[in-house]
Amino acid sequence: MEEPSLTFDEVKRMAEGIGMTRLTDEHLQQLLRATRVAQARRAALPVATLGPADEPAHVFRLAAEDSR
């Protein structure tokens, strides 16, 4: 599914929402480009090949000494 294209104002609001309030317009343009790149990478992930039980590569694991 194609992502709706983000706008400068949207990415500015998103940045403010996570506390990134000191970004200049130049920084926000960078964030917009970077976020679009990340969205393209998401689209390239072959997630349709995953089954419901496919586990992440790293899962929480206790060491033996934690049972003591």
Added chain:
Amino acid sequence: MTDLSWLTVAEAAGLLRARKLSPVEYAKALIDRIERHDAKLNAFVRFTPDLALEDARRAEAEIMRGAWRGPFHGVPYGLKDIVDYAGLPTTAHSKILQANVAAADAAVTQKLRAAGGVFMGKLSTHEFAIGGPSFDLPWPPARNPWNRDHFCGGSSSGSGAATAAGFLPAAIGTDTGGSVRNPASMCGVAGIKPTYGLVSRRGVLPLAFSLDHVGALTRTVEDNALMLDLIAGHDSLDPGSSAHAKSGCTAELGRGVEGLRIGVIRHFYTRDMEADPEMTAGIDAAMRKLADLGAEVREIETAPLGEWVACNRTILTSEAFAVHEKWMRERPQDYGALARERLMAGAFVRASDYVNATRLRRTMTDKFHALFSGIDVAVTASSMDPACRIDDPKAIEYTYARQARAPFNVTGSPALSVPVGFSKAGLPLAMQIVGKPFSEALVYRVAHAYEQATQWVKRHPPVE
């Protein structure tokens, strides 16, 4: 006496142990070379000749009384400046960490110091091992010794440049998406990203926890195996460290490739991406050479390169942003432009995308490792192109993504970049040799057989 700049670790170790070479004279020769030439290459962020001479004098006294510690005793080395050396700043080549003095040695630093190595200084990196080459940082970027107008790769830029330039026989680098193998490829040296968990990351500034590897850059394959042998091993203080017993990395050197099965992942550099014709020709010629030496060479297929890269970058940027979020809020202006933009890519990755990328990591890795039932090692391109000009941002942006290294950060496999010749413009060409987890000795065996059958390692860049 041979020009000391080009001594290998193995050669130097023989001379030092036999007391035919003084560690102090060796260190002074390299100090002199660095002082004369590093202003052209910027390999060092912090050059430490006083510490080097202190180490060298200690090594000399110990060797003279017969207390030789091993192949790195009295041998100079450098550390990428995201690796801690107690009492010195670990800057990550960034304004943000200019005053960040390390309280303790990194695990690899401890091992090199315990082995009697001679510490020459901290080496240039891309900012936070991701943003470079950059001209808007407190230090200039390292340059390529084969042509200083060209990029030397990164992010372990200084490690590649210093080793290739004859400043050091060995250096430590790190690799999250290819950052040991990129400078190794661009500078014409050997660079290994070992199996994930083989070398401790303790005391190394993280880029992305589940993809970070500490590795070695040297001019020869034998030296690389010697250095990895020294720095490998379990560390209970590194949560990613493997309990798997390390095997001798030099154990199989000299055994040749007769009968070994080599799988070439050609689609990475001919179909998924189209490499520069000179790079493809260099790798093809290397495959013919290995076949001439008795290996069975055939093509193999794995997932498309773009899927590996998407998986690597989704994980990498998510984990990296977690490290950098506080600074991005408080000091965004203190990053260089390249690091800021590349790190920001992780700001809005959805949690489900990160988890799905790690789920894909497992399935893709399982399938990749299954290929090794029919082969002993795999070979593919490292960079798609020879080094571009360092002052051409468009060429940097274009070539930065044109690489086949990220798949092996995803799989955690050992992957070694070795030179396969030179372009018509005199810039290094390279291939990667990839093994099953913990099969470094076999990877080095193949690389060593190829290196011994060619003359690339005997060429030196025109630094003078």
